[in-house]
Amino acid sequence: MAAETKLQRETRLTGNSDLVSAIDATLQAMLGQKPNSVLARKVVGRWCQSANAQEFKEKIRDYLGRLDEQVLLGFYMTIQRRVEMMEAGPARDPRWMDATSCLAAERHCGRSAVTLVMDDLDFTENYCALLKRGERCILEGKVTRAFGSSLEVVVRISVAEVHSGTLRMVGNAYFMYVVLKTEAEKAGHIKVEVPTLVPSTAEEVLEYGLAERRRNFRKKREAQVEELVKSTSMEDEASSLSPKARPGGALTFTELVLPVHANHMGNTFGGQIMHWMVKGAKTAVWLHLRLGCAPQERPDADLGVGGKPRIRTEQLLHSWLKPESVDTVHFKAPSHVGDRVVVSAAVTRVFSQSIEVAVRVSSNSVNTQDTPTEVNVGHLNFSLMGPDGPLTAHVPDVTPSTIEQDLEYRRAIGRQKFRELRHAEVKRPTPCPGSCSLFSVDLDVKGSQVQEVAIQCISCILCLNDNATLRWERLSSDEGVQCWVEFGLSNTASVTRLKIQATVKASPKDCFELLKDAKRRPEFDAGCLEVLESEITQCGENADLVTFIYAAAGGKKEELLILRAHQEDEACNVFVICSRSVRCDSRPPREGMHRGEVLPSGFIVAPAPDTNGTCSQVTFLGQFSQSLFEVIQPIAVSNVKRFRGILETTEGKPNSGGY
Numbered sequence: 001m002a003a004e005t006k007l008q009r010e011t012r013l014t015g016n017s018d019l020v021s022a023i024d025a026t027l028q029a030m031l032g033q034k035p036n037s038v039l040a041r042k043v044v045g046r047w048c049q050s051a052n053a054q055e056f057k058e059k060i061r062d063y064l065g066r067l068d069e070q071v072l073l074g075f076y077m078t079i080q081r082r083v084e085m086m087e088a089g090p091a092r093d094p095r096w097m098d099a100t101s102c103l104a105a106e107r108h109c110g111r112s113a114v115t116l117v118m119d120d121l122d123f124t125e126n127y128c129a130l131l132k133r134g135e136r137c138i139l140e141g142k143v144t145r146a147f148g149s150s151l152e153v154v155v156r157i158s159v160a161e162v163h164s165g166t167l168r169m170v171g172n173a174y175f176m177y178v179v180l181k182t183e184a185e186k187a188g189h190i191k192v193e194v195p196t197l198v199p200s201t202a203e204e205v206l207e208y209g210l211a212e213r214r215r216n217f218r219k220k221r222e223a224q225v226e227e228l229v230k231s232t233s234m235e236d237e238a239s240s241l242s243p244k245a246r247p248g249g250a251l252t253f254t255e256l257v258l259p260v261h262a263n264h265m266g267n268t269f270g271g272q273i274m275h276w277m278v279k280g281a282k283t284a285v286w287l288h289l290r291l292g293c294a295p296q297e298r299p300d301a302d303l304g305v306g307g308k309p310r311i312r313t314e315q316l317l318h319s320w321l322k323p324e325s326v327d328t329v330h331f332k333a334p335s336h337v338g339d340r341v342v343v344s345a346a347v348t349r350v351f352s353q354s355i356e357v358a359v360r361v362s363s364n365s366v367n368t369q370d371t372p373t374e375v376n377v378g379h380l381n382f383s384l385m386g387p388d389g390p391l392t393a394h395v396p397d398v399t400p401s402t403i404e405q406d407l408e409y410r411r412a413i414g415r416q417k418f419r420e421l422r423h424a425e426v427k428r429p430t431p432c433p434g435s436c437s438l439f440s441v442d443l444d445v446k447g448s449q450v451q452e453v454a455i456q457c458i459s460c461i462l463c464l465n466d467n468a469t470l471r472w473e474r475l476s477s478d479e480g481v482q483c484w485v486e487f488g489l490s491n492t493a494s495v496t497r498l499k500i501q502a503t504v505k506a507s508p509k510d511c512f513e514l515l516k517d518a519k520r521r522p523e524f525d526a527g528c529l530e531v532l533e534s535e536i537t538q539c540g541e542n543a544d545l546v547t548f549i550y551a552a553a554g555g556k557k558e559e560l561l562i563l564r565a566h567q568e569d570e571a572c573n574v575f576v577i578c579s580r581s582v583r584c585d586s587r588p589p590r591e592g593m594h595r596g597e598v599l600p601s602g603f604i605v606a607p608a609p610d611t612n613g614t615c616s617q618v619t620f621l622g623q624f625s626q627s628l629f630e631v632i633q634p635i636a637v638s639n640v641k642r643f644r645g646i647l648e649t650t651e652g653k654p655n656s657g658g659y
């Protein structure tokens, strides 16, 4: 895309009515004047022509010369922030995230599905600053796990920096979807099942496990918040109801659901409801801030929640709200085109680093005006940012005046504790340099988890073999050994998969016995230098934990801690053995040795067609990071040839010599 010229940018921004009316509102507050969109447009134009705040101050002198210099400099920052937020629109607009997650959910189910819950909306980077015009914002939706009639989808937001060619993850959100029943299914009380999802890569296995935990948290949220409120200390309770009440900023507004607000099923688009909720929440916070400002004549009248001097009106002009997190937004019931959607938002509590707003949404059709149905509830958290950093500690807290406000105020602390608890529990491990954390899973050898990981590993290999959506391209066919490659999405984190197949003149059982014997691995695997026999631990009947010493790229040695899982189907004469790297507290990396890691890979051994079980079809399925592909592919092909060589010359008898 050709870069936008300065003039094109100015034309675009001065023609943006949202931006112009926001600047107009700020000017009205600063100058105490009537709406004047012509002036606002001119100010935006001058801002576009200025390279920095100083230049802006000079250029704007004829319009706003009477304003204090500091105010003008702050005003420059305000416009900058608004433009950044506006340009980051697609990334943070919940409508885009909802549409993305819906596409992923419906693709998996092959039928219509609706949003039930959205949560864990987190932005890890200052996405507004990253997402400049001309950069590509990529929203990727992926099903993490299917349950019964529901499934979880993660939406990852990244920014592709066109000039540097890098892809940076800036945020993510999780959605629960439920498949929509047909009229016949509803009438017959038929239970609908979503197709199961078999994770294949380590990343998917990790998300798969965490999805279950996240679901449990969602389901027990309300009860657990109540528990946490009960356990809140007496000091917190004492700070609640007070005769000197200062209720949180609150407002209610009504929206008419038009066809443009509805999704392809005629329901109000979940993302549209979230958009209204965000609008309501932000306005409630601004009201709270406006009403809670220190009076000009007594600037030190009262303190903010963090014990800092209360925020002043002029500071508000240069501040902006940063979304911190969105607690579970639960879509309890649908609303439809023609409904009146009523959004009520109220600030419930101000913490030293965040401001919580409760938003309730109800809906009713024109003939049920007096009996609205609650369709949605959510809690959104913001922090107040100024040109020099956070200002939340300067914001006055809510002092509840009614029993309902008091209840919400207490629950806010329960919700905050719940958020912390959930984050600690479902947090994805962050890679630490030099340690194996990219592809490995954490393992407690004595726990039941070993069996679960073993089964997932087997499923992963079977899924790779059977998955009709994978695109295998034939790479080579040499001495009866065929090799295919499957390239994933070409982004930095992507994985390359390799399939190698050969017919071996030996029974599937003999092939399997050779593969299963960890000590014999170096006989056919050129990279495997040693197997630490004293470190082979049996984990139940179908798995073992083995430390291998491998030759890593560059000739250095590295160790791999591998969980090997196997499955024997004697009746069908089909055997599967696969391995993946793990982390384990009882087996830390030995001193001076780098611990490498590998993604799940393995062998499927089955009778070769038309050989009556005397010959086997051996299929190797491997997954590697793309950078290693060139090195690994020829080694993997030659390993399969060596493996075949051992079995065809020595009949694979245990310890019968080798190479």
Ligand SMILES: CCCC(=O)SCCNC(=O)CCNC(=O)[C@H](O)C(C)(C)COP(=O)(O)OP(=O)(O)OC[C@H]1O[C@@H](n2cnc3c(N)ncnc32)[C@H](O)[C@@H]1OP(=O)(O)O
Binding pocket: 098, 099, 102, 113, 114, 115, 116, 117, 147, 148, 149, 150, 151, 176, 178, 215, 218, 219, 263, 264, 267, 268, 269, 270, 271, 331, 332, 333, 334, 335
């Ligand atoms: C185009 C983008 C998508 C959209 O925008 S859709 C528009 C926005 N969404 C909506 O309008 C949906 C409104 N909600 C509804 O209509 C109903 O709540 C909905 C989704 C049909 C479900 O109703 P029911 O069938 O009565 O619910 P149910 O109790 O049988 O549960 C169904 C599945 O959901 C699960 N569930 C319920 N509460 C949960 C929670 N708090 N956290 C996580 N999962 C939860 C429940 O376990 C069940 O799943 P499973 O069958 O066990 O897998």
